Amino acid sequence: MARGSAVAWAALGPLLWGCALGLQGGMLYPQESPSRECKELDGLWSFRADFSDNRRRGFEEQWYRRPLWESGPTVDMPVPSSFNDISQDWRLRHFVGWVWYEREVILPERWTQDLRTRVVLRIGSAHSYAIVWVNGVDTLEHEGGYLPFEADISNLVQVGPLPSRLRITIAINNTLTPTTLPPGTIQYLTDTSKYPKGYFVQNTYFDFFNYAGLQRSVLLYTTPTTYIDDITVTTSVEQDSGLVNYQISVKGSNLFKLEVRLLDAENKVVANGTGTQGQLKVPGVSLWWPYLMHERPAYLYSLEVMIRGKGFDWPLLVKDFNLLRWLGANAFRTSHYPYAEEVMQMCDRYGIVVIDECPGVGLALPQFFNNVSLHHHMQVMEEVVRRDKNHPAVVMWSVANEPASHLESAGYYLKMVIAHTKSLDPSRPVTFVSNSNYAADKGAPYVDVICLNSYYSWYHDYGHLELIQLQLATQFENWYKKYQKPIIQSEYGAETIAGFHQDPPLMFTEEYQKSLLEQYHLGLDQKRRKYVVGELIWNFADFMTEQSPTRVLGNKKGIFTRQRQPKSAAFLLRERYWKIANETRYPHSVAKSQCLENSLFT
Ligand code: GCB
Numbered sequence: 001m002a003r004g005s006a007v008a009w010a011a012l013g014p015l016l017w018g019c020a021l022g023l024q025g026g027m028l029y030p031q032e033s034p035s036r037e038c039k040e041l042d043g044l045w046s047f048r049a050d051f052s053d054n055r056r057r058g059f060e061e062q063w064y065r066r067p068l069w070e071s072g073p074t075v076d077m078p079v080p081s082s083f084n085d086i087s088q089d090w091r092l093r094h095f096v097g098w099v100w101y102e103r104e105v106i107l108p109e110r111w112t113q114d115l116r117t118r119v120v121l122r123i124g125s126a127h128s129y130a131i132v133w134v135n136g137v138d139t140l141e142h143e144g145g146y147l148p149f150e151a152d153i154s155n156l157v158q159v160g161p162l163p164s165r166l167r168i169t170i171a172i173n174n175t176l177t178p179t180t181l182p183p184g185t186i187q188y189l190t191d192t193s194k195y196p197k198g199y200f201v202q203n204t205y206f207d208f209f210n211y212a213g214l215q216r217s218v219l220l221y222t223t224p225t226t227y228i229d230d231i232t233v234t235t236s237v238e239q240d241s242g243l244v245n246y247q248i249s250v251k252g253s254n255l256f257k258l259e260v261r262l263l264d265a266e267n268k269v270v271a272n273g274t275g276t277q278g279q280l281k282v283p284g285v286s287l288w289w290p291y292l293m294h295e296r297p298a299y300l301y302s303l304e305v306m307i308r309g310k311g312f313d314w315p316l317l318v319k320d321f322n323l324l325r326w327l328g329a330n331a332f333r334t335s336h337y338p339y340a341e342e343v344m345q346m347c348d349r350y351g352i353v354v355i356d357e358c359p360g361v362g363l364a365l366p367q368f369f370n371n372v373s374l375h376h377h378m379q380v381m382e383e384v385v386r387r388d389k390n391h392p393a394v395v396m397w398s399v400a401n402e403p404a405s406h407l408e409s410a411g412y413y414l415k416m417v418i419a420h421t422k423s424l425d426p427s428r429p430v431t432f433v434s435n436s437n438y439a440a441d442k443g444a445p446y447v448d449v450i451c452l453n454s455y456y457s458w459y460h461d462y463g464h465l466e467l468i469q470l471q472l473a474t475q476f477e478n479w480y481k482k483y484q485k486p487i488i489q490s491e492y493g494a495e496t497i498a499g500f501h502q503d504p505p506l507m508f509t510e511e512y513q514k515s516l517l518e519q520y521h522l523g524l525d526q527k528r529r530k531y532v533v534g535e536l537i538w539n540f541a542d543f544m545t546e547q548s549p550t551r552v553l554g555n556k557k558g559i560f561t562r563q564r565q566p567k568s569a570a571f572l573l574r575e576r577y578w579k580i581a582n583e584t585r586y587p588h589s590v591a592k593s594q595c596l597e598n599s600l601f602t
Contacts, residue, residue: 023382026230026249027148029341030122030221039105041168041218046102047077053198055097055173064133064169068102077101079218080124081311082211096186096202101170101214111222112157118223118252119157122150124216124312124340126172128180133169143376144181145212146337146359147383153220174212175202179372181380182206182336182362205362206336206401207555209544211310216340226252233390234427242285247277288392291330291351292581300331300353300488300534301577312340319564320540321346327570328577333433333451333490333536336361336401338384347393354393355451355490358384360400360417360432369409377413378420385424397421400432402453403443411442418446433490438478449533450479453491457516463507465519472523480531487527488534492520493557498567510568513559517569521576537573 030038046068050058058064063071077083079101084093111119121134127145131138134156142149157166176184184204189195204210230249235242250256260273262280271280293299317340324332330353334343337359347354358380363369381399388394399417404410414432421430429448434441444450456471457464472489479487496513505511517537524535542558545551554562559570 023379023386025251027150027383027387028228028230029345030120030219035224035227037108037111037222039107039220041103041105041220042079043103044076045079045214046074047083048072048074048100049083049092049095050098050100051091051095058098058100058171063100064138064171065136067104067167068100068169074102077213078311079103079214080216080313081213082215083213084209084211096175096200098171098173099213101172103168103218105166105168105220107157107166107220111220115158116225117154117158118152118225118227119154120150120221120223121153121168121218122148122221123170123214123218124148126170126214127174127210127212127310128176129173131171133167135167136169144359144380144383145215146339147380147387148216148341168218170214170218172213174210176204176210178365178367179370179376181359181373181377183365183368183373184210184362185365204546205364207545208336209546209554211544213311215310216312224252226250226256230386231390235392237285237287238281240284242282242287244271244280244282245278246273246280250276288348289351290353290393291325292328292577293330293351293353298533299528299580300536301329301580312342314342316564317343317346321350321352323540323560323564324352325350327574328581329573330577330581331355331534331536332540333357333398335433335491338388341387344388344391344393348391352393353395354391355396355398355431355488356384356388356394357398357401357433360398360403363400363403363410363413366404366407366409369404369407369413374413374416377417381417381421382424385421389425394428396429396431396449397425398431398433398451402433402435405432405434405436405443406440408442414443415446418443431488438475438482444479444483448485450483450485450487451490452479452487453538454489455492455494457519458494458507465505465512465515468516468519469523469526472520473526476523476527476532486531486533488536489520489524489532490534490536491538492535493517493538495552495556496558496567496569497552497556498561498565508556513557513567513569514572517572 032038048068061071068074075087077086083099111117121132123130123132125146125148126142130142132140132151134153137156139153139156140149140151175186176182178185182204184202186200187203188200228248229251232247234245237243244262246260248258250258258275260278260280261269262271262282264270270282273280330351332352333355334357336357338356344354360377385397399421400414403414405414418430431447431449431451432443433451433453434444435453452475454475456468461467476487494513494516495508496510497508500509501511502509503511505515524532537559539555539557541560541564542554542556542562544554559567559573561567
């Protein structure tokens, strides 16, 4: 909650919640409290990749039944991290199939003896399919990386004599199929003059390395047996009062009394309520407001943020947010999958607006638009909305990045996913990010905001920076004429190798990146007070991709290197963003935007 005499969450306008989530149960972020304890399981886990031909030896030999070291050699694997970059073994970097993680934990005695305590195992994310055993008992399965899942394991730990040690085994499969999100295909290469028997590769249709493993925290936490399972908060404003509508789901018993207290950032109670639903009123409210954002027009200026590797890392996270503030950026899209919950919390604290994107990336082939995928995609949106619905920073859901939206089947598919997402959260706009032609796109009729990726003078008309303004103007005018909807330029940029210089500019140099961005900015400035409501450059920092002749150690369109050092374009953007902020800054937002202490999150 924000600091101030009386403060409450309020997003960018009145929010009405008609949410009826399809998923059973909530997914609250675990927090310690007088009635809840947490035990982080981050650190070193035992690890083995199953290199057997069919990748199924672990199941055939039931590795989960005994300590992992008993069935063969293990290596140390840090959690959270992607397993790919940890060892010197190239086979592990490119591994496709099942990997096995194991960790033993000693539980506090109270957790195992006090039957009024629930013990929950929570996995922040496991990419991409996971099976979890506790003391050898099959406990939990989950499909899809990037989102949390959990199981009540009280029955397993509160049995008979004290189990002094709890053994958690997690098998994770990173294989992508036509029905996973993102989708992928396994291709067997059968020409024995070129490939050994059984040789296969995994094809992906997106531009980042398919990092995998336990990339976010694993933890155990407790609740009482009667417990709050979910909270849904929506907000609105009435004159100078903030209205906070809450809905609380309690599980475990009907015999409870619920007292609700709304705290500000200094833990002062600013409103009280009782019961599972109600409205709290905060007079003289000080609203959540994006960093450096004017009231009118609300303009988003930023970079797409692609997190390095995928192992959650606090120093990197704080560094990235310091860089965002240094730049004067006020928004990003979680391209191309939901980021860790801690990232979302930082966005709330730092006033960074989020377009929250699900892993609907790489929907490039007609066969990916099938009913099984559609059903899974909807389920993933349920998980995203369930996890992130209470973040004031989230202003829009994005259901996909660059699907083949010119296909009829994609039109129907996107229509269904967007409608489903709107039914989950009627309060926020929904979009997908398109790189199709305005006349051919079959999904655009269903979005609230048109998000466009285009790479003028990069992927075509190479080197011809002089064409950018014309082509950009044509793009905007065509789309706006057809749909009359707000438009965000959701990607633009140029591959740039830090330290490459050439004047006049040539592709891949820092000068070319700068000049390309400058040309785009001239084009954007023509429309930015009209219907273009945001510009997000691709990309915040360089990131790893699969190997290809068009990628030099990954994608180099960052304005920062992977080590977070600025390229020349970073200074250009910094100047632009602060200039826009100073042109448009809403007087009341100034003080709030400057200091961290005004954090909005508790
Ligand atoms: C795109 C994609 C993004 C790529 C980028 C590029 O349109 O959305 O994932 O990394 O282009 O650099 O090619």
